[in-house]
Amino acid sequence: MSQNEDFLNLYLSLKSEIDKKLDAYLFNNESILDGMVKSIQYAVGGGKRVRAVFTFLVGQMYNAPKEKLMAPACAMEMVHASSLIMDDLPYMDNAELRRGKPANHLVFGRDVALCSSVALLSRASEIILEDASLSDAEKLECTKVLNRSFGADGLAAGQFVDLKLKHKQVEMKVLEFINERKTAALFSAAGEVAVIVGGGSDNEKKMIRDYANNLGFTFQIIDDILDIKGDEKVVGKDLDKDKMNFAKLVGLDEAQNYAKMYMQKAERTLEHWGTKSKHLNFFGKYLLERAK
Ligand code: GRG
Numbered sequence: 237m238s239q240n241e242d243f244l245n246l247y248l249s250l251k252s253e254i255d256k257k258l259d260a261y262l263f264n265n266e267s268i269l270d271g272m273v274k275s276i277q278y279a280v281g282g283g284k285r286v287r288a289v290f291t292f293l294v295g296q297m298y299n300a301p302k303e304k305l306m307a308p309a310c311a312m313e314m315v316h317a318s319s320l321i322m323d324d325l326p327y328m329d330n331a332e333l334r335r336g337k338p339a340n341h342l343v344f345g346r347d348v349a350l351c352s353s354v355a356l357l358s359r360a361s362e363i364i365l366e367d368a369s370l371s372d373a374e375k376l377e378c379t380k381v382l383n384r385s386f387g388a389d390g391l392a393a394g395q396f397v398d399l400k401l402k403h404k405q406v407e408m409k410v411l412e413f414i415n416e417r418k419t420a421a422l423f424s425a426a427g428e429v430a431v432i433v434g435g436g437s438d439n440e441k442k443m444i445r446d447y448a449n450n451l452g453f454t455f456q457i458i459d460d461i462l463d464i465k466g467d468e469k470v471v472g473k474d475l476d477k478d479k480m481n482f483a484k485l486v487g488l489d490e491a492q493n494y495a496k497m498y499m500q501k502a503e504r505t506l507e508h509w510g511t512k513s514k515h516l517n518f519f520g521k522y523l524l525e526r527a528k
């Protein structure tokens with residue numbers, strides 16, 4: 237088996253474990269809540285799970301037990317799913333297609349979609365705080381990192397600036413500001429929780445945040461390229477060819493060069509972990525080459 241196949245098998249097996257655990261975390265035993273829980277399950281179903289897989293791949297470099305990584309990893313996917321519900325709402329990006337299905341608010345209504353989005357944020361912290369395999373210190377640090385990622389210097393900040401400037405010509409540094417918060421912040425948190433659980437040093441937490449930041453930039457630039465030249469049926473979400481983005485600003489070819497450049501920067505940080513980082517190297521290439 238080639239090393240690449242080896243990585244893809246690992247990715248698929250982690251994804252399937254994550255999918256199962258997310259189902260279990262979101263099980264509903266109150267029939268009166270069926271309508272909302274169906275919307276929550278609908279929102280969480282079907283993603284690529286790259287943020288949670290990233291947590292596992294970083295944790296693997298420390299031989300961190302899988303059972304300790306599971307709650308923080310799933311929490312990242314819950315925050316991500318929450319953000320996708322919000323992002324698609326008519327007064328945000330007003331999108332109709334998500335993960336190849338109608339957007340949450342079109343199926344369940346805007347009112348229910350908003351409740352589900354908030355409930356997912358709350359559940360994300362809860363599953364970490366309730367996890368018996370984590371120490372109190374790990375729970376505290378992980379929820380702090382998680383909550384910071386979607387707040388006023390994370391997703392919410394990135395989204396705010398993105399919405400305000402979406403049809404304006406902006407400078408590169410503004411796009412970097414947006415991408416760092418809207419997309420890279422959650423990758424950064426997903427990496428940092430794994431270093432916390434793995435018992436890494438403060439310096440390693442910083443290094444993984446740097447790595448994830450560059451990885452997140454690559455990820456967002458590929459997203460921007462797909463927004464322009466992707467196939468809506470493959471990507472599974474509304475493509476917004478008119479919206480200002482990195483690929484529009486610099487052109488498709490140059491955007492691809494930037495995506496590679498950020499990935500190479502990221503890879504240099506990984507040298508610190510030597511051969512232990514081999515799966516993360518494949519993960520980076522997988523994100524760079526993705527078509528959806
Ligand atoms: C307070 C949670 C919260 C959010 C408020 C709405 C919002 C602010 C932020 C939106 C952030 C957002 C949707 C960023 C886009 C990031 C991105 C590239 C998403 C696509 O991720 P994939 O490709 O999607 O991993 P799947 O469907 O595979 O999970």
